[in-house]
Amino acid sequence: MNFMDTKEHILNSLRKNVRETYDMPELSFKKRTFEDPVKAFIETTITTAGAKLMEIKPDDDINQKIREVYPDARIIASNIPGVEANLNPDTLAEAQELEKTDVGVIKGEVACAENGCVWIPQTMKEKAICFISECLVILVSRKNIVSNMHEAYERIQFNDYGFGTFISGPSKTADIEQSLVYGAQAARGVTIFLTD
Amino acid sequence: MSTKHSIAAEKFLQNGERVTRHDQTFWSVRTKRDTLAYELDEWENLREAADKIKKHTVTHLADYLEQFEQNATRNGGIVHWAKDAEEYNQIVLKILRQHEVKKVVKSKSMLTEECHLNDHLFKQGIDVVETDLGERILQLMELAPSHIVMPAIHITREQVAECFRQKGIIAEHGTHAAEGILPTGEDPNQSSDPTFLTRAARYHLRDNFMTAECGMTGANFGIAETGDIVVCTNEGNADMSTSVPKLHIVSMGIEKLIPNYEAMGVFQRLLARHGTGQATTVYTSHFRGPRPGGEMHIILVDNGRSSILGNEEHWQTLKCMRCGACMNTCPVYRRTGGYSYTYFIPGPIGINLGMLKNADENYHNLSACSLCCSCDNVCPVKVDLSTQIYRWRQNLDGMHHADAMKKAMSKGMKVIFEHPNLYTSSLKFAPLVNAMPKCLTGIKLNGWTYGHEMPVFAKKSFHEIWKKQLRSESV
Numbered sequence: 001m002n003f004m005d006t007k008e009h010i011l012n013s014l015r016k017n018v019r020e021t022y023d024m025p026e027l028s029f030k031k032r033t034f035e036d037p038v039k040a041f042i043e044t045t046i047t048t049a050g051a052k053l054m055e056i057k058p059d060d061d062i063n064q065k066i067r068e069v070y071p072d073a074r075i076i077a078s079n080i081p082g083v084e085a086n087l088n089p090d091t092l093a094e095a096q097e098l099e100k101t102d103v104g105v106i107k108g109e110v111a112c113a114e115n116g117c118v119w120i121p122q123t124m125k126e127k128a129i130c131f132i133s134e135c136l137v138i139l140v141s142r143k144n145i146v147s148n149m150h151e152a153y154e155r156i157q158f159n160d161y162g163f164g165t166f167i168s169g170p171s172k173t174a175d176i177e178q179s180l181v182y183g184a185q186a187a188r189g190v191t192i193f194l195t196d
Numbered sequence: 197m198s199t200k201h202s203i204a205a206e207k208f209l210q211n212g213e214r215v216t217r218h219d220q221t222f223w224s225v226r227t228k229r230d231t232l233a234y235e236l237d238e239w240e241n242l243r244e245a246a247d248k249i250k251k252h253t254v255t256h257l258a259d260y261l262e263q264f265e266q267n268a269t270r271n272g273g274i275v276h277w278a279k280d281a282e283e284y285n286q287i288v289l290k291i292l293r294q295h296e297v298k299k300v301v302k303s304k305s306m307l308t309e310e311c312h313l314n315d316h317l318f319k320q321g322i323d324v325v326e327t328d329l330g331e332r333i334l335q336l337m338e339l340a341p342s343h344i345v346m347p348a349i350h351i352t353r354e355q356v357a358e359c360f361r362q363k364g365i366i367a368e369h370g371t372h373a374a375e376g377i378l379p380t381g382e383d384p385n386q387s388s389d390p391t392f393l394t395r396a397a398r399y400h401l402r403d404n405f406m407t408a409e410c411g412m413t414g415a416n417f418g419i420a421e422t423g424d425i426v427v428c429t430n431e432g433n434a435d436m437s438t439s440v441p442k443l444h445i446v447s448m449g450i451e452k453l454i455p456n457y458e459a460m461g462v463f464q465r466l467l468a469r470h471g472t473g474q475a476t477t478v479y480t481s482h483f484r485g486p487r488p489g490g491e492m493h494i495i496l497v498d499n500g501r502s503s504i505l506g507n508e509e510h511w512q513t514l515k516c517m518r519c520g521a522c523m524n525t526c527p528v529y530r531r532t533g534g535y536s537y538t539y540f541i542p543g544p545i546g547i548n549l550g551m552l553k554n555a556d557e558n559y560h561n562l563s564a565c566s567l568c569c570s571c572d573n574v575c576p577v578k579v580d581l582s583t584q585i586y587r588w589r590q591n592l593d594g595m596h597h598a599d600a601m602k603k604a605m606s607k608g609m610k611v612i613f614e615h616p617n618l619y620t621s622s623l624k625f626a627p628l629v630n631a632m633p634k635c636l637t638g639i640k641l642n643g644w645t646y647g648h649e650m651p652v653f654a655k656k657s658f659h660e661i662w663k664k665q666l667r668s669e670s671v
Contacts, residue, residue: 006277006278006279006283007277009279010261010277010279010450010496010498010502011258011261011262013498013502013503013505014257014258014261014450014502014505015258016506017502017503017505017506018255018256018505018506019255019505019506019508019511020255021252021255021256022248022251022252022255023252024248024249024252024455025244025245025248025249025252027245027458027459027462029238029241029245030237030238030241031238032235032236032237032238044475048474048475049478095439095440096406096440099402099406114465114475115475115476116475116476117476117480125488126439127435127439127487128436128439128440130435130439131432131435131436131439132405132436132439132440148461148465149461149464149465149476150458150461150462150465152461153457153458153460153461153464154457156457158422158482158484161487161488162271162272162483162484162485162486163481163482163483163484163485163487164481164482164484165435165479165480165481165482166464166476166479166480166481167478167479168475168476168477168478168479169478170478171430171431171432171478171479172430172431172478173329173330173394173430173431174346174430174472175328175329175330175333175346175347175348175349175394176329176333176348176351176353176356176390176393176394177349177351177352177353177390178221178224178346178349179353179390179391181390181391181394183394183395183398184329184394184397184398184430184431184432184433185327185329185398185401185402185405185431185432185433185436186431186432186433186435186436186478186479187432
């Protein structure tokens with residue numbers, strides 16, 4: 001059976017086997033919101049998500065803040081203007097070159113109070129920076145915090161890179177006897193820089 | 197007659213300590229789910245919505261699949277269709293051959309288990325490295341998953357440590373992994389500390405991420421309106437697998453499709469809360485096309501799903517999003533373990549999917565249900581799991597798999613219930629059984645005494661009490 005046959009076969013089988021059809025439901029029920037989403041986001045981030053959080057003032061020196069949180073970092077990767085980095089994910093030939101990154105500095109566009117998720121659209125050539133770095137600093141504005149995932153999905157945007165991810169804290173696993181361990185395959189630590 | 201499930205369960209139950217640990221582990225996940233459920237006033241609205249969205253999508257699936265293919269293709273992806281496991285495995289192999297792939301890093305996918313992809317690729321000389329920690333442990337131990345979300349939870353830390361030692365992972369990465377985790381002077385070769393073992397696995401898998409030519413993922417959701425593939429993990433292994441290699445192959449069962457982002461909001465909130473008792477997975481990644489200079493292939497797999505849609509009694513299993521909540525709550529699963537089932541997916545959903553796949557092989561699992569209906573009440577998409585199991589049981593006789601002894605008992609009961617006089621005198625004489633010596637009542641033929649004491653028959657039946665006292669009182 002060739003490709004077209006298979007596709008037609010599956011679609012025909014589906015159309016033939018439908019017995020009764022159902023309408024898409026209305027989803028206007030009331031969803032959980034927070035009086036102060038910023039406060040709720042901070043709380044979720046530093047508790048269940050297992051991340052750190054720093055509130056950044058407009059005249060703070062961001063590079064100094066990075067060194068404050070990660071004083072031992074030798075290799076910093078970022079493509080954000082103004083961030084002092086040894087590696088730029090836009091100019092690398094291969095993702096493998098990011099392997100030894102201690103701290104990756106990236107930007108989040110939308111943050112969600114109910115679960116600590118931050119939407120990070122790919123804005124760099126090598127998205128590996130978001131996962132391969134031992135630790136991540138995620139910059140996000142307090143103006144972009146919403147209460148729940150319904151609101152988050154209304155806001156998120158894609159660009160030509162065609163990838164985006166919600167990240168909530170460091171990589172976790174509980175696969176060995178259900179003991180919670182931070183730093184399974186991706187970032188071991190995450191610090192949210194909450195900007196104005 | 198015992199089912200294969202009950203025979204395997206009996207073995208599992210011999211180790212009381214292990215049973216208790218297994219039971220408590222999954223019950224704690226169920227408890228975490230409950231805590232999150234009580235936090236949300238809209239919990240039942242979400243389940244209701246999820247149920248209806250899935251019903252809508254699977255009954256319009258052909259249209260949504262076409263829409264998805266159009267959008268995914270426009271985004272630069274390459275869409276393939278596979279009617280069964282064989283065709284699916286061939287497509288994967290063909291893509292890998294075209295790219296001269298020698299090693300694949302793979303994140304957890306139940307669909308690839310269903311199609312036995314790994315074996316197929318190994319035979320063709322292609323190395324497949326599972327990258328979810330639990331899956332990797334099982335792969336190294338040459339074992340199958342015993343749960344769909346927490347596949348290796350039944351393995352002890354000592355067993356993991358022993359396995360990592362045998363496979364040379366401790367020798368290669370132990371010293372590095374011990375830094376800052378084990379107290380100075382502690383021998384990495386003697387440690388079974390979970391943080392240390394996870395760190396050793398991290399370095400071991402890093403090497404594989406760096407050298408593999410292809411990353412394979414499953415799909416938690418496909419979104420018709422945008423062409424996105426959504427993959428949810430806690431470890432970030434799906435993202436590592438797709439950020440370094442340039443080739444990404446997605447394997448998706450056709451029923452994983454949902455219409456749009458509005459629906460995605462509902463499912464994102466339900467998946468982790470039900471599966472692991474977390475408000476979210478750490479990563480919810482949307483793949484909308486290949487990475488720069490790379491290729492993204494999406495294989496849409498039927499493998500029996502389109503015919504399930506035509507099954508009046510069981511089509512709603514297609515709503516399942518594989519969160520594992522029904523296993524975590526199931527009293528039988530918790531006390532008998534994943535390996536007691538004959539199908540690779542255990543628990544209530546596995547019982548049903550196994551029957552749909554091959555009833556003759558998997559009817560054994562139908563006994564693994566007490567009809568407590570807890571699974572129906574926790575399922576985020578409201579699959580009527582226990583009701584479906586009940587229906588299968590009603591049809592067992594027609595499939596020639598009914599238990600001979602239960603059949604004989606049912607026939608006997610039918611005679612008794614149809615003859616009131618016989619019923620009354622049977623009740624009258626039942627207490628005589630109390631006086632029988634145990635060697636008579638405790639025989640193997642009497643299933644009631646297997647594993648517990650024979651119940652004591654009341655001296656007076658309710659029938660009698662009602663006739664003599666209650667009826668006059670109630671008048």
